[in-house]
Amino acid sequence: MQPTLQPTCTALHVGCNVACNGGCAGRGATGGRGWQPGGVEPRGGELDDDFGGTDLDRTVWSPHYLPAWSSRAASAATYQVRSSCLLLSIPPEQGLWCAGDHEPALRVSGVQSGSWSGPVGSTRGQQPYRDGLVVREEQPEFAGWTPGPGWVEIRARAEITPRSMVSAWFVGLEDEPERCAEICVFEVFGDAVEPGRSAAVGSGLHRFRDLDVVEDFAAPRLPIDVARWHTYGAHWDASTLEVTVDGETVRTCSGPPTYPLQLMLAVFDFPGRAGSDDREATPLLAVDRVRGSG
Numbered sequence: 153m154q155p156t157l158q159p160t161c162t163a164l165h166v167g168c169n170v171a172c173n174g175g176c177a178g179r180g181a182t183g184g185r186g187w188q189p190g191g192v193e194p195r196g197g198e199l200d201d202d203f204g205g206t207d208l209d210r211t212v213w214s215p216h217y218l219p220a221w222s223s224r225a226a227s228a229a230t231y232q233v234r235s236s237c238l239l240l241s242i243p244p245e246q247g248l249w250c251a252g253d254h255e256p257a258l259r260v261s262g263v264q265s266g267s268w269s270g271p272v273g274s275t276r277g278q279q280p281y282r283d284g285l286v287v288r289e290e291q292p293e294f295a296g297w298t299p300g301p302g303w304v305e306i307r308a309r310a311e312i313t314p315r316s317m318v319s320a321w322f323v324g325l326e327d328e329p330e331r332c333a334e335i336c337v338f339e340v341f342g343d344a345v346e347p348g349r350s351a352a353v354g355s356g357l358h359r360f361r362d363l364d365v366v367e368d369f370a371a372p373r374l375p376i377d378v379a380r381w382h383t384y385g386a387h388w389d390a391s392t393l394e395v396t397v398d399g400e401t402v403r404t405c406s407g408p409p410t411y412p413l414q415l416m417l418a419v420f421d422f423p424g425r426a427g428s429d430d431r432e433a434t435p436l437l438a439v440d441r442v443r444g445s446g
Contacts, residue, residue: 242261244434278323305383333362340378
């Protein structure tokens with residue numbers, strides 16, 4: 153997912169460094185080949201997490217955003233688990249992600265259900281945001297929930313301003329570089345929100361380097377208040393992706409990826425877009441429940 157601040161090439165695209173409409177440059181691909189050792193061993197099945205404890209279930213979630221390109225310490229999420237909710241936030245004092253290298257300047261708090269990398273100095277990692285990027289801190293293999301074709305429902309709400317955004321998406325494990333396509337369940341930029349009335353809610357497919365997937369992303373405006381609870385869903389098989397909001401179909405796409413995917417939930421902040429009224433804002437993504445199967 154690359155934060156280019158353009159709805160067609162979104163903050164989910166930390167693998168893209170241009171306004172590419174998902175057709176990111178990078179390691180060449182032919183798509184759709186079988187498993188090779190060296191990445192994370194997939195772990196699918198059923199998931200139903202209502203965040204009922206006092207911390208994340210670390211068998212399912214890692215609270216570090218693409219740490220191979222930075223470090224686990226520098227990519228750690230600001231979060232709480234309380235009142236049966238996961239609360240991801242970005243307080244004013246939180247530092248930049250990949251400071252001095254990633255453009256535009258970006259702060260993020262996220263959790264992900266899979267992670268791995270090659271050794272330090274290698275290019276083997278997930279969602280590289282520019283050509284020539286190398287691993288700064290080697291990551292152990294982790295597969296909390298990495299379904300293939302299946303479904304997910306995420307009950308969530310957001311508190312964002314024009315400088316921030318929230319999203320939930322699946323992305324390939326990149327056990328092979330071309331197995332990198334994305335299923336976006338939802339993404340909402342704060343500058344596309346009419347508070348209390350409506351929001352442009354992005355969803356669909358980003359191909360990145362998977363030539364077997366057709367780029368198909370859109371952000372229709374929906375009459376929902378994103379600060380209130382809504383259930384965002386996705387169901388996909390080898391032929392079709394169906395995206396829903398509160399049980400209503402909002403988008404369908406053809407030919408989603410069928411290899412194992414990891415789920416990512418995150419809130420993003422772009423300091424360069426700060427206005428006079430949100431310089432001290434703390435964006436929030438609250439997640440009440442994640443359930444799915446695949």
